[in-house]
Amino acid sequence: MIEDPVVPQTPENEKGATAAIQDAGDAPSLAIVNLDIGSDTSPGMYGDMYSNKFSDSAIYCHMAPAGGTGPPYYWLYFLAEGAANVVFSIHPATAVDARTPGTLVLIQDAGGRPVDLRGHVLRVSKDNKNTRSGAEIKRDYEILIRPLFEDDDDGYDFASHLPELDPIQLDSLVIVDLNRQVSKQIYRQQIGTIPTNMGRMNNMALLMADMSSVPQEAFSIEIKPKWLSQSPNAIPNALRCRTCALQASKGGAPSDYICPLQLGLGARKIIEPWLKRKVRKTIEIEEFALEPPPGVEQKIVEHLTTYLAAGGEGHELLKHLRHLQTKHDPKGVLSCDEATVRRADRLTKRYQEQHDHDELTSPRISDLRSTLRTTEGNQPGKSDDDFTDQEIDAFTKIHNLQHAMTLRDCSLFIKVNYNSGDITVESKLGDLDFKSKAKLEDWREKEEDLISGGWYKGFGTFQKSEPCLLTASWRANIPWYW
């Protein structure tokens, strides 16, 4: 069990928060003089006193004076850390939950009005090599990822499963204090700090919906769908799928693992026991404080199963994810050979020279193609800008692979709300940062190692518990082989 003494579980003290709002005018130096808080504000009613959330493009976060309580004052607490970013929970500051390890901040929009950030977390990029800034992540997400989930070919709209990434500008002093929190974490497995250099990283962080569990209210799990169809480069008649082959090469699958092909198939009899193990493991390993009331745990498992099994909303989302993965990478990472990379690089370089180093993206590739088509009559295969068909194909191929690899490494956060009479389930995708093509070599190497190591063939001891759907199919169809 990992205890988490830093993240507060205290429910918001709304009465305290409201009282504190009325004290906000007394705050020195950072006091908001134009706070539009009517004296008739009811306790706990946040409604009209806030600006229309995120309607202004800019939200600002400054250090707050000690003692500032109630919105627009918030505590930021370290929540989690990844290789490229750190996540902080956000809590309206109340007199009762003020505690020293957090960072007390003042959050307001461009008009100086407070912003309601309950139910959100703050995600801040680190300054590691190849880490994208908040601004870059936001731009890639809106241009390259969001359109894939809106109105798919079958008429489904999966946009509701996409998190909103709302930009927030952090004061440099806030960043210094957030780094202080990060440096105090005892069990850090990651490296890097949050940059205070305003130039490169722009000090833009991102606000996202908080999908974590709430004790006695909601229970959340995170799943990694991974490769929902077989790698196009796998050997013919493979006994394992790409993800199971990789797991086997690492020495076996963890107890809460499921073969992605099984997950995509959506059979209740496979999914339910897996979810049961996963929910129990989450409670035991991560947070005993999340243990639901007696009898509710089984209900949570049942609702999660219905959500992810064939016919469920989550199942439809996974099918869409599988469709996108396959569509964007029909030939596999090994088809992006050296010649393809050279052609794509040539195109990128020339494009950036001609477009003031603006980044080339898939929507811009469509423009290049139309340029190419309109000039084909004069100079076959060449556009006015001297981009060739071959180069555009190479760039498109690698760019599509980046899409596929992004979608093969995303997370799905599923939250079961059980506090009210009806149990409801919601889900959001996460970790959708567009993958850098600098990873191409790693992807190729990994695939080559799986093939040469025999992991697709079934190298390693085949146990009865081998999780892969492909293994199960072989066993069912040619039992004498085993």
Ligand SMILES: [Zn+2]
């Ligand atoms: Zn598998």
